[in-house]
Amino acid sequence: MTANSGGTGGAVGADVRALRAWTGEQREAMIDDLRAYVSVESPSDDKPSLRAMLDWLEHWLADRLGPPARVRRFDGGDHGDIVVHDYPGTSGDGAGDEPAPVVLLCHYDTVWPLGTLAERPFTVDGDHITGPGVFDMKAGLVQAVWALRALEAAGAARPALRLVLNGDEEIGSLSSRPVIEAETEGARCALVFEASADGAVKTARKGVGLFELDIEGVEAHAGLDPASGASAVDELARAVLELHALSDPASGTTVNVGVVSGGTRSNVTAGHAHANIDVRVAAQSETARIDAALAALTPHDSRASLTVSGGWNRPVMERGPGTTQLYTLARDLAAPLGLELRECAVGGASDGNFAARLGVPVLDGFGAVGDGAHARHEYATVSGLLERTALAAAVINSLA
Numbered sequence: 393m394t395a396n397s398g399g400t401g402g403a404v405g406a407d408v409r410a411l412r413a414w415t416g417e418q419r420e421a422m423i424d425d426l427r428a429y430v431s432v433e434s435p436s437d438d439k440p441s442l443r444a445m446l447d448w449l450e451h452w453l454a455d456r457l458g459p460p461a462r463v464r465r466f467d468g469g470d471h472g473d474i475v476v477h478d479y480p481g482t483s484g485d486g487a488g489d490e491p492a493p494v495v496l497l498c499h500y501d502t503v504w505p506l507g508t509l510a511e512r513p514f515t516v517d518g519d520h521i522t523g524p525g526v527f528d529m530k531a532g533l534v535q536a537v538w539a540l541r542a543l544e545a546a547g548a549a550r551p552a553l554r555l556v557l558n559g560d561e562e563i564g565s566l567s568s569r570p571v572i573e574a575e576t577e578g579a580r581c582a583l584v585f586e587a588s589a590d591g592a593v594k595t596a597r598k599g600v601g602l603f604e605l606d607i608e609g610v611e612a613h614a615g616l617d618p619a620s621g622a623s624a625v626d627e628l629a630r631a632v633l634e635l636h637a638l639s640d641p642a643s644g645t646t647v648n649v650g651v652v653s654g655g656t657r658s659n660v661t662a663g664h665a666h667a668n669i670d671v672r673v674a675a676q677s678e679t680a681r682i683d684a685a686l687a688a689l690t691p692h693d694s695r696a697s698l699t700v701s702g703g704w705n706r707p708v709m710e711r712g713p714g715t716t717q718l719y720t721l722a723r724d725l726a727a728p729l730g731l732e733l734r735e736c737a738v739g740g741a742s743d744g745n746f747a748a749r750l751g752v753p754v755l756d757g758f759g760a761v762g763d764g765a766h767a768r769h770e771y772a773t774v775s776g777l778l779e780r781t782a783l784a785a786a787v788i789n790s791l792a
Contacts, residue, residue, distance in 0.1 A: 406548035406789045408725050412782035414542055422777060423516060425452070426534045430514045430523040434472070434559065436501040442472035442559040445500055449533075449557065453477065456537050460555075468567040472501055472559015476575050479540070481552040481792060493554040494791050495575070495582040495752070497743050498533040499561030503766050512768070521762075521772045531772040532585030532759025533557075539784035548785075549792035554579065558743065564602070564705050565743055572746050580791065581718055582747040583784070585759040589736050591776070593722065594757035595715050596737035597745055598644060599679060599708035601671035603686060605631060606699045607654075611663035621661025622695035625654040628665035630692050635669060638685050644674025645682070646739070669702070672739050676708045706741040707749040714753025718787075722755060725786040729779060758784060 415422070429452070434445035453460075460477040468474055481491060502525030514523035521531070536555070543550050556575050558568035565572065576582055586594070607628050612621030638647045647669065654665030671682055686700045719735050726733040736757075744756040761776025763769070 406543060406546045406786060408728050408782055408786040411542050411546065411785045412729055412779060414545055415538065415778040415781045418538065418541075419774065419778060422534060422538055422781070423521070423774065425456075425538075426521065426526065426531055426777070427514045428452070429530045429534060430526050431509065433504065433506050433509050433524065434501050435505050436471065436503065436560055436562045438506060439470060439472070441506060442468075442501060446473055446475060446557070446559065449500060450475070453537065453555075457540055466568075466571045468559055471563070471567045474556070474558045474568045474571045476557075476571070477555040479553040479555070482550050491552050492578055492580045493552040494788065495579045495747065496536050496553060496555045497572070497576075497582055497584045497747065498536060498555070499529060499558050499743065500533070501559040501562050502528065502530070503562050516774065519773045519775055521774060521777070522770065524770070527760050527762045527770045527772045528587045528765040529585060529759050531762075531777055532587065535759060535777060535781045535784055536583075536585045538781045539788060542781065542785040543789055548789045550788050551580065551792045553788070561743055565746070568743075569746055572743050573750060576747045576752055577750050579747070579752050581714065581753040581755070582744060583758050583787070584742055584744040584747075584754060584756040586742050586744070586757050587760045587762065587765055587772075588757045588776075588780075589738055590763070591761050592734035592736040592757065593719060593755055594738050594744075595719050595735045595755070596674070596711040597709035597741050597756065598672040598674050598739045599676065599704060599745065600706045600741045601669075601673070601679070601682065601702070601704045603669040603671065603700055603702035605667040605669060605689075606701070607631070607665045607691065608697045609661065609663050609665070609693075610695050612661045614659045614661050618661065622693040623662050624665035624696060625662040627691050627693065627696050627698065628652060628654055628667060631689060631698070632667065634689065638682060640678070643678055644672075645678045646672045647682070673708060674737070676710065679704060679708075706745040709741070709745040709748035709754060709756070711737070712748070712751075712753065715748070715755065718753050718755040721790060722758075722783065722787050725790065726783050729782065731779060731783070733783075755787075
C-alpha cells in the first residue's frame with residue numbers, strides 16, 4: 393500500500409482507497425481475528441469469563457499493535473476490569489507537552505450467557521458473519537485495531553491514541569464510568585466503535601434514567617374489612633398513569649414502567665408494590681422536568697407512602713459542533729469509497745454519552761455494519777468490516 397503527502401505539520405496522509413485495497417488483502421486475517429475474539433465468551437455478569445477475555449485481549453493487542461507506551465488496569469469489582477492503553481502519535485509533532493489523545497472507546501462484554509457459542513457458533517456465510525457479540529461489539533474492536541495496522545502498513549501518520557476497554561457497558565458501565573470520564577476528559581475527540589445503525593454513525597444519543605418506585609400501603613382483609621386497608625397496588629396503578637403521561641414524543645422523552653409487582657394474595661389489600669421505570673431524554677433540559685415530576689409524586693391515600701430511588705445512568709449525548717465536524721470529516725472520507733455515510737440519533741445510550749458530557753466531540757456507531765444487536769439474528773458483514781476499517785484508518789490519519 394502506498395501513502396501520499398497531505399495533512400498538516402508534515403504528516404503523511406493515507407489514500408482511503410489504498411487503505412481499502414489493503415484491508416481487502418487482509419480479509420482472511422481479519423476474519424480469523426474476529427473468530428478468535430468471538431470464540432471467547434464474555435457475558436457481563438460472569439467475572440471469571442471477563443477476566444479470561446481480557447487476558448486474551450491483552451495478548452492479542454500486544455501481538456497486533458506492539459507494546460503500548462503505557463498500560464493501566466482498573467479493578468471492575470464484580471464486573472469486568474477496565475484497561476487503558478496509550479499509544480504515541482507518529483505525526484512528528486510530539487515535541488513539548490504530550491498532545492491530547494484521540495480516545496477509542498470499546499467494550500468487551502456481551503449480553504449473551506455462557507453456552508450461547510455452542511448453540512450459535514461463529515460462522516461466515518457469504519457476506520454475513522454470525523456469532524454471539526459479533527455485531528455488538530466485537531467486530532468494532534477488530535476494526536479499530538486493524539485500522540491502526542493499516543496506517544502502519546501505509547507508513548501513514550496517526551495522532552496520540554488512547555484505547556479504553558471496559559467489561560460492563562451492557563449493564564450500564566457502573567464500575568467503568570469514573571475511569572472512562574477520567575481518561576477521556578481533555579481528549580481531542582472520542583471514536584466509539586459500537587455497532588452502526590443500519591450503516592449510519594450515531595451523532596446523538598438519549599440520556600437514560602433508571603428509577604424504582606416503592607409504595608407502602610396498609611394491609612387488611614379485602615373481604616371482611618376493606619375500609620381499613622390502603623392498597624399499594626391501587627397507588628401503583630395511579631402512579632403508572634402519571635408516569636406514562638410524562639412522555640413527550642415531540643421532545644424525544646419517553647417514560648416506561650416496564651416491571652411491576654405487588655401484594656401477597658388476592659384477598660389481602662396490598663401492603664407493598666414496586667415498579668421499575670426507564671426514562672429516555674433527548675435534551676438535557678428534560679432531565680430537570682422529569683426529576684421534578686418524580687419528586688412531586690404523592691399517594692392518593694394519605695395512609696400510603698411512596699419512595700422513588702435510582703437516578704440518571706447516562707447523560708444525554710447531544711450533537712454539538714465538534715461532533716458535527718467529526719461526522720463531516722468521516723462522511724467526506726467515505727465518499728471516494730462510494731459510501732454515503734449517514735448519521736442518526738438513537739434512543740439507546742453508550743459510553744460515548746460520558747465523553748459527550750465532558751464536552752469531548754464524539755463519533756459513535758463507528759463499528760460493525762449489520763443488524764440484530766442483543767437478538768439471536770445478530771450479524772455483521774464482511775464488506776462492512778473491510779470498509780469501516782479503512783474509513784476508521786483514514787479518519788484517524790486525518791486527526792494526526
